[in-house]
Amino acid sequence: xxxxxxxxxxxxxxxxxxxxxxxxxxxxxxxxxxxxxxxxxxxxxxxxxxxxxxxxxxxxxxxxxxxxxxxxxxxxxxxxxxxxxxxxxxxxxxxxxxxxxxxxxxxxxxxxxxxxxxxxxxxxxxxxxxxxxxxxxxxxxxxxxxxxxxxxxxxxxxxxxxxxxxxxxxxxxxxxxxxxxxxxxxxxxxxxxxxxxxxxxxxxxxxxxxxxxxxxxxxxxxxxxxxxxxxxxxxxxxxxxxxxxxxxxxxxxxxxxxxxxxxxxxxxxxxxxxxxxxxxxxxxxxxxxxxxxxxxxxxxxxxxxxxxxxxxxxxxxxxxxxxxxxxxxxxxxxxxxxxxxxxxxxxx
Amino acid sequence: xxxxxxxxxxxxxxxxxxxxxxxxxxxxxxxxxxxxxxxxxxxxxxxxxxxxxxxxxxxxxxxxxxxxxxxxxxxxxxxxxxxxxxxxxxxxxxxxxxxxxxxxxxxxxxxxxxxxxxxxxxxxxxxxxxxxxxxxxxxxxxxxxxxxxxxxxxxxxxxxxxxxxxxxxxxxxxxxxxxxxxxxxxxxxxxxxxxxxxxxxxxxxxxxxxxxxxxxxxxxxxxxxxxxxxxxxxxxxxxxxxxxxxxxxxxxxxxxxxxxxxxxxxxxxxxxxxxxxxxxxxxxxxxxxxxxxxxxxxxxxxxxxxxxxxxxxxxxxxx
Ligand SMILES: [Zn+2]
Ligand SMILES: [Zn+2]
Numbered sequence: 001x002x003x004x005x006x007x008x009x010x011x012x013x014x015x016x017x018x019x020x021x022x023x024x025x026x027x028x029x030x031x032x033x034x035x036x037x038x039x040x041x042x043x044x045x046x047x048x049x050x051x052x053x054x055x056x057x058x059x060x061x062x063x064x065x066x067x068x069x070x071x072x073x074x075x076x077x078x079x080x081x082x083x084x085x086x087x088x089x090x091x092x093x094x095x096x097x098x099x100x101x102x103x104x105x106x107x108x109x110x111x112x113x114x115x116x117x118x119x120x121x122x123x124x125x126x127x128x129x130x131x132x133x134x135x136x137x138x139x140x141x142x143x144x145x146x147x148x149x150x151x152x153x154x155x156x157x158x159x160x161x162x163x164x165x166x167x168x169x170x171x172x173x174x175x176x177x178x179x180x181x182x183x184x185x186x187x188x189x190x191x192x193x194x195x196x197x198x199x200x201x202x203x204x205x206x207x208x209x210x211x212x213x214x215x216x217x218x219x220x221x222x223x224x225x226x227x228x229x230x231x232x233x234x235x236x237x238x239x240x241x242x243x244x245x246x247x248x249x250x251x252x253x254x255x256x257x258x259x260x261x262x263x264x265x266x267x268x269x270x271x272x273x274x275x276x277x278x279x280x281x282x283x284x285x286x287x288x289x290x291x292x293x294x295x296x297x298x299x300x301x302x303x304x305x306x307x308x309x310x311x312x313x314x315x316x317x318x319x320x321x322x323x324x325x326x327x328x329x330x331x332x333x334x335x336x337x338x339x340x341x342x343x344x345x346x347x348x
Numbered sequence: 349x350x351x352x353x354x355x356x357x358x359x360x361x362x363x364x365x366x367x368x369x370x371x372x373x374x375x376x377x378x379x380x381x382x383x384x385x386x387x388x389x390x391x392x393x394x395x396x397x398x399x400x401x402x403x404x405x406x407x408x409x410x411x412x413x414x415x416x417x418x419x420x421x422x423x424x425x426x427x428x429x430x431x432x433x434x435x436x437x438x439x440x441x442x443x444x445x446x447x448x449x450x451x452x453x454x455x456x457x458x459x460x461x462x463x464x465x466x467x468x469x470x471x472x473x474x475x476x477x478x479x480x481x482x483x484x485x486x487x488x489x490x491x492x493x494x495x496x497x498x499x500x501x502x503x504x505x506x507x508x509x510x511x512x513x514x515x516x517x518x519x520x521x522x523x524x525x526x527x528x529x530x531x532x533x534x535x536x537x538x539x540x541x542x543x544x545x546x547x548x549x550x551x552x553x554x555x556x557x558x559x560x561x562x563x564x565x566x567x568x569x570x571x572x573x574x575x576x577x578x579x580x581x582x583x584x585x586x587x588x589x590x591x592x593x594x595x596x597x598x599x600x601x602x603x604x605x606x607x608x609x610x611x612x613x614x615x616x617x618x619x620x621x622x623x624x625x626x627x628x629x630x631x632x633x634x635x636x637x638x639x640x641x642x643x644x645x646x647x648x649x650x651x652x653x654x655x656x657x658x659x660x661x662x663x664x665x666x667x
Contacts, residue, residue: 028515119612129610131467248612279461281609282569298569302457327395327454338399341462343455345394 001049029116034102047092064219072105072113076222111287132251132270151192227251238311266297354420365404403428425468425497433489442587449580463495471496479599522618535656547656554628554650559621566607592662600625
């Protein structure tokens with residue numbers, strides 16, 4: 001594998017000096033961070049690897065992580081990402097945004113290298129953690145339940161329809177056809193937008209908004225928007241598990257088609273067209289052995305559960321704990337706006 | 349005034365909450381605000397957790413702007429809750445029926461899940477101050493929860509220590525300590541199938557006790573119902589032993605350390621409970637003074653193995 005035209009091993013040896021980038025070694029993670037700044041140049045080659053031995057995600061929008069043997073190269077903060085493949089090699093061309101990072105990690109297995117990659121982005125590059133919100137369709141929306149926890153994605157951009165829901169206190173999301181619409185719907189009170197293209201200056205102007213990109217790659221969406229819609233149809237079970245590691249930094253919104261929504265939920269994917277149930281920040285993924293992952297999670301009724309995923313098989317194996325929580329909760333809002341949570345015995 | 353101020357000398361945030369100065373002192377039971385019929389809780393209840401009337405952190409804090417790029421401020425996002433363990437005024441954790449403490453653990457689990465679900469919450473800290481020696485102003489059995497918008501300094505120190513240990517040895521320090529302690533037994537105070545309570549090798553306070561789950565779990569919600577029941581039992585046994593030590597109500601700070609779940613390295617953290625009691629003898633208090641406060645260095649006047657033996661010897665027969 002070559003990064004910026006240098007063999008990756010070089011980055012771990014003597015400090016490479018180059019005017020174009022700065023380097024930081026993170027010994028505890030066996031990782032190196034290459035930091036680049038925006039330039040006016042055209043996209044340039046950031047990575048080149050062997051097509052046969054290289055592993056990456058099947059979905060194009062997730063192609064920002066490449067693994068070959070014991071090395072992972074991942075990047076974030078680039079635009080105009082272009083992947084060129086021929087029979088022998090894969091090459092990635094891109095152009096840095098304001099600040100861009102190439103992270104090189106070495107380690108014994110895919111899961112741990114990916115974890116280290118995202119930890120480095122989080123710790124060293126200050127990419128903030130994000131928690132996805134559900135994007136519900138009109139037919140699955142329950143006003144009594146969903147006002148605080150989800151956005152209602154309207155099928156039409158009819159302004160009267162939008163206003164009607166906003167008046168009821170529903171948090172509305174709309175799909176934008178053009179930037180002009182953003183200002184118009186913002187003025188009406190919409191705060192969640194699905195869009196095809198994103199400009200950084202809008203982050204500041206619409207600081208209280210929630211932006212979800214429809215057509216982009218992770219490398220250019222990380223730390224800029226609040227979510228990315230991806231198509232998991234082509235994903236293998238293993239790719240689903242590994243892609244879920246992205247979720248803490250950039251919620252990936254998927255609709256349930258081929259996969260069990262429970263699995264997507266436990267793995268913390270953004271709900272697009274269905275309701276989130278679990279508390280996915282409590283989910284942990286461990287690799288039991290080659291091609292077998294164990295996922296532990298906390299269910300919507302606060303009970304721990306486990307899922308086994310053998311990537312050579314078709315479906316996950318679920319293990320539930322028998323007992324349910326024995327407390328019933330009732331939340332009351334006092335006149336001064338304070339919440340009181342009463343707990344009593346009995347299953348709710 | 350309610351705001352966060354940045355201290356560049358220590359790289360930490362200070363919560364300025366002038367309202368907490370008005371905290372009421374409750375002199376008698378008649379005016380207990382959290383008894384049934386009290387000012388906070390006029391209705392019947394069993395257990396309740398509610399937002400503090402004078403919170404240091406709020407879900408809707410006032411807007412602030414920094415004085416300059418040196419004197420930086422942030423809004424005081426967060427939630428401060430008062431956790432009422434029972435409607436009975438005259439008991440304390442050691443005197444509560446085990447079943448009630450089990451329900452309390454379930455309530456802490458639910459509070460942890462709910463509080464972490466707020467966008468602005470980075471850390472959920474469950475604690476109890478018992479006794480006037482540690483500043484408890486109310487004798488009705490209760491604890492508190494602070495849901496912080498940042499990672500407090502000592503929590504960060506723990507997270508970094510777990511990470512360092514993991515990088516150097518590939519394991520978890522609590523898992524390693526537990527495996528050793530249950531073998532040598534000399535610092536163990538109480539042990540069950542899935543938990544061990546012990547005076548740690550590295551105790552800072554004379555009768556400090558830590559409660560460790562034997563399995564590597566990062567937070568309360570991950571405990572199975574069996575483990576939650578065992579945790580309740582440990583809390584009861586340890587506080588009973590404390591009260592039995594000198595035959596008097598034993599003041600303590602009880603603190604739950606869960607992983608900062610939103611961090612990507614949260615899984616390295618191992619859930620634990622710390623009891624930090626200020627007593628060094630029947631009538632002697634070990635105060636947090638200059639050395640402890642200023643440097644975080646502790647001088648423990650008690651040999652931990654000896655403290656463990658004293659606590660082991662206290663007989664409790666209420667179970
Ligand atoms: Zn009372
Ligand atoms: Zn552990």
